Amino acid sequence: MKVELEADKCVASGQCVLAAMDVFDQDDDGIAILLADEPAVELLDDVKEAVAVCPAAAIRLVEQ
Amino acid sequence: MRRIVVVGASAAGLAAAETLRREGYDGTLTLVGDEPLAPYDRPPLSKQVLAAEWEPERLALRTADALAALNLDLRLGVAATGLELTGRTVELADGSALPYDGLIVATGVRPRRLPGEGAHVLRGIGDALALRERLTPGRRLVVVGAGFLGAEAAAVAWRLGCEVTLLEPAPVPLAHAVGAEVGEILTRAHRERGVNLRCGVAVTEVTEDGVRLADGELVDADEVLVAVGSLPNTEWLAGSGLTVGDGVVCDEYCAAAQGVYAAGDVARWHNPLFGTSMRIEHRTNAAEQGMAAARNLLAPDAGRPFAPVPYFWSDQYDMKVQAYGYLRGHDEVAVVEGGMADRRFVAAYRTGDRLTGVLAVGMPPKAIRRWRQAIAGRAAWQDAVRTEVPVTEVS
Ligand SMILES: Cc1cc2nc3c(=O)[nH]c(=O)nc-3n(C[C@H](O)[C@H](O)[C@H](O)COP(=O)(O)OP(=O)(O)OC[C@H]3O[C@@H](n4cnc5c(N)ncnc54)[C@H](O)[C@@H]3O)c2cc1C
Ligand code: SF4
Numbered sequence: 001m002k003v004e005l006e007a008d009k010c011v012a013s014g015q016c017v018l019a020a021m022d023v024f025d026q027d028d029d030g031i032a033i034l035l036a037d038e039p040a041v042e043l044l045d046d047v048k049e050a051v052a053v054c055p056a057a058a059i060r061l062v063e064q
Numbered sequence: 065m066r067r068i069v070v071v072g073a074s075a076a077g078l079a080a081a082e083t084l085r086r087e088g089y090d091g092t093l094t095l096v097g098d099e100p101l102a103p104y105d106r107p108p109l110s111k112q113v114l115a116a117e118w119e120p121e122r123l124a125l126r127t128a129d130a131l132a133a134l135n136l137d138l139r140l141g142v143a144a145t146g147l148e149l150t151g152r153t154v155e156l157a158d159g160s161a162l163p164y165d166g167l168i169v170a171t172g173v174r175p176r177r178l179p180g181e182g183a184h185v186l187r188g189i190g191d192a193l194a195l196r197e198r199l200t201p202g203r204r205l206v207v208v209g210a211g212f213l214g215a216e217a218a219a220v221a222w223r224l225g226c227e228v229t230l231l232e233p234a235p236v237p238l239a240h241a242v243g244a245e246v247g248e249i250l251t252r253a254h255r256e257r258g259v260n261l262r263c264g265v266a267v268t269e270v271t272e273d274g275v276r277l278a279d280g281e282l283v284d285a286d287e288v289l290v291a292v293g294s295l296p297n298t299e300w301l302a303g304s305g306l307t308v309g310d311g312v313v314c315d316e317y318c319a320a321a322q323g324v325y326a327a328g329d330v331a332r333w334h335n336p337l338f339g340t341s342m343r344i345e346h347r348t349n350a351a352e353q354g355m356a357a358a359r360n361l362l363a364p365d366a367g368r369p370f371a372p373v374p375y376f377w378s379d380q381y382d383m384k385v386q387a388y389g390y391l392r393g394h395d396e397v398a399v400v401e402g403g404m405a406d407r408r409f410v411a412a413y414r415t416g417d418r419l420t421g422v423l424a425v426g427m428p429p430k431a432i433r434r435w436r437q438a439i440a441g442r443a444a445w446q447d448a449v450r451t452e453v454p455v456t457e458v459s
Contacts, residue, residue, distance in 0.1 A: 009122075011107070011377055012384065014429050015348055030384070030429040048086060052079055052355060055347040057105055057125045 002062050003037050003047055009058035016054055020046035032058065065165040065362070066091035069154050071144045072170030072297075073097025075105065075347060076328025078125055079354030080168045085134050087362050094162055095136045096154070098143035099188065102131060107347050109192040110216040111379055115223065116196055120189045144171070147304035149321060166361045169301070169312050169326040170354060173294035173345060178208065180270030183288040186217060198287045201225030206275055206285035208267045210237035210251065212378045212385075214291035219380045222259050229260040229283060231267055231275070242387070242423055243397040246411055249404050249425070253381055294345065296330045311343040316369040318357040325357035337371040337442070338390045338420060346376040373440050383407060386432060389421030389439040400449055401431060410435060412449055419448035 003023065012030025016023075022043055025033045039047055044061075051059045068084060070077045073095050081095050097103070104123040112118035131138075139156065146155035147167075154162045175185035184195045195217075199205065205221045207214045210232035218230045234240070238247040254261050266278040274285035296311045306320050307313040311332030318325045318333050326333070328350035332343040349372065356370040378385045394413040400422075402409035410431060413421035422435040438448045 011379075012386070012429065013348060013375060013377060014433070015375070017429075026429045028428050030386075052082060052086075053348065053351050055075075055105075055107070055351065060127075060130075 001038070001044060001047075002064055003034060003039060004060045004062055005032055005034050006058045006060075007031055009056045011056045011058075013055050016050040016059060019050035019053055023047055024050060065089065067094075067162075067164050068092070068166040068168070068361070069094045069096065069162050069164040070168045070170060071096045071154060071300075072172055072328065072330070073099065073103050073138075073140060074170065074172055074328070075103070075125065075350035076172070076331075076354040077168070077170035078103040079351040080170060080327055080358040081134055081136060083355040083358035084362065087359060089362055091165075093134070093136050094139060094164075096139045096142065096144050096156065096162070098141065098157075100141035101189065102126075102128075102140070104189065105347075106187070109189065110186055110213055111220065113189070113192045114186075114196050114199070114217060114220045120193065123189065144300050147301050147306070149305045149324070152323070165323065167324045168354070168357050168361060169306075169320065169324065169330060170328045170350075170357075171297040171300070171330050173296050173329045175290065176293045176295055178267060178270050178275075178290050178292065180276075182272065183208075183270040183290045185290055186213060187294075195287070195289060199224045199226050202227065203286045204229070204284060205287045205289065206231060206283055207289045207291060208275060209233075209291040209293070210254075210261065210263075211241070211291060211293065212238070212376075214289065215250065215254065215380055216378060217289055217291065218254060218259055222254075222257055223381075227260075229262065229285070230254060231265050231277075231283065232261065232263045233266050235264050237261070237263065240392070242391055243394065243411070243413070245397060245404065246423055249407060250380065250383070250385070253383060253407070257381065294329070296332075296343070298330065313341075316371070317360045317364075317367040318353060318370050319360065319364075319367075323361070325361050327353040327357040331357075333370060335371055335390070336369050337373065337440070338415075340390070342374075342390065342392075344374050346374055348375045373436055375436075383425055385423065385425050386427075387421060387423040388432065388436045389413065389419075390415070391421040391423065394420060396445075398449060400435075402427060412445075414445045417445050419443045419445050 103125040143157045236247045269276040298308045312326040314333035316334045360367045396414040408426040
């Protein structure tokens with residue numbers, strides 16, 4: 001699984017960081033940054049949570 | 065449970081449907097929405113869409129593939145018209161009836177209107193496209209209501225070269241929501257740019273030429289946008305036996321009755337973190353509550369109270385406003401970081417002896433995060449605001 005982030009949709013809410021600290025961070029303007037675009041399997045549930053709560057639908061999980 | 069119906073095909077309804085599948089529910093899942101469009105996002109309507117930066121296609125909440133993967137019985141363009149609680153059926157406008165074992169109500173809100181014809185409102189894609197077509201340079205736009213929605217639209221219209229008048233019935237915009245001082249700071253940003261903000265004026269009617277005020281004055285306009293709050297879409301539940309009172313009334317598990325849950329803008333539930341009943345019109349809450357309702361519907365015996373720290377943001381000109389917690393009904397506001405004068409600050413909100421909210425403008429996210437945690441941890445006001453720098457009290 002690969003994580004995709006559409007940074008120009010991001011509204012800097014930080015919800016993804018709350019859901020998956022090891023996968024997302026925010027820059028100084030609050031825009032999300034991907035720390036890992038192919039996260040370890042044990043982080044998948046957290047990433048799915050982040051996809052679900054992101055208010056901008058800016059995060060996607062794609063099967064490879 | 066083999067048949068679940070979700071009514072309302074937007075942020076909350078979609079989050080509920082996705083969560084049901086993620087949690088392993090593999091029965092029939094019907095998603096009903098009265099709009100003919102696949103679930104889309106609303107916040108960009110008063111921002112990028114109104115500014116003509118984004119076309120509506122960008123608002124789709126999920127790709128067609130992701131939607132298809134949910135294996136939904138998708139009923140778009142048809143409204144739910146009735147609910148039979150005892151018989152467990154939802155009635156649709158096309159005359160069909162949907163039996164259910166579990167139901168999630170996520171029908172959102174609609175804009176309040178004013179007497180008279182011809183005013184714009186801003187809730188759906190069609191509304192935003194109709195308004196943006198009119199926002200050409202030099203046109204006179206009157207926005208009634210200087211809440212977050214009206215203020216965002218005013219800011220965009222100003223940027224597009226319109227002559228903008230913003231009318232607000234309260235003496236200070238947003239005072240009930242964020243406090244008078246913060247309200248002043250945000251509205252100063254409008255005045256500085258030449259937006260004509262008039263407070264303490266009541267609009268009684270929309271006319272062909274503009275709007276009529278309570279004292280008889282006519283404020284001329286080419287276009288009028290009414291942004292004076294919203295009404296929960298609960299009419300279809302009349303006579304069902306569900307308790308409705310400014311929203312579908314739920315307990316702390318988001319349950320409105322056995323097997324019936326509500327989520328998003330339409331839901332009024334008891335938030336145990338703040339010990340109060342609330343109904344929240346924030347984008348993040350719609351998703352979080354949709355998820356919570358879905359989980360509790362599937363496992364009522366292991367139900368988890370829905371106790372979020374509410375979050376919202378708003379974009380106005382070059383300012384990003386972010387707020388965590390429950391600011392309404394606060395007793396005191398204090399600036400705890402930065403300063404209001406240069407519009408870079410964190411303001412903390414006290415209700416009783418607790419820290420119940422923070423609002424930040426122009427601050428990096430890391431500066432806000434610890435405040436959010438303090439709210440989630442029910443921090444006492446005294447502990448939360450004790451810093452080396454003395455705080456400035458503003459109300
Ligand atoms: C212009 C605009 C800008 C916003 N900006 C922000 C922002 O910056 N930050 C923020 O936090 N929040 C913002 N919001 C609020 C946010 O969009 C809402 O909180 C969110 O959309 C709520 O989602 P929901 O699914 O609960 O309700 P809705 O999005 O209202 O969806 C409910 C759906 O149910 C449908 N429906 C209603 N009745 C029926 C029926 N009887 N049968 C079938 N379907 C029905 C409706 O047509 C609608 O599609 C904004 C809202 C608007 C309109
Ligand atoms: S949750 Fe979405 S909008 Fe919020 S910071 Fe993360 S990517 Fe951006």
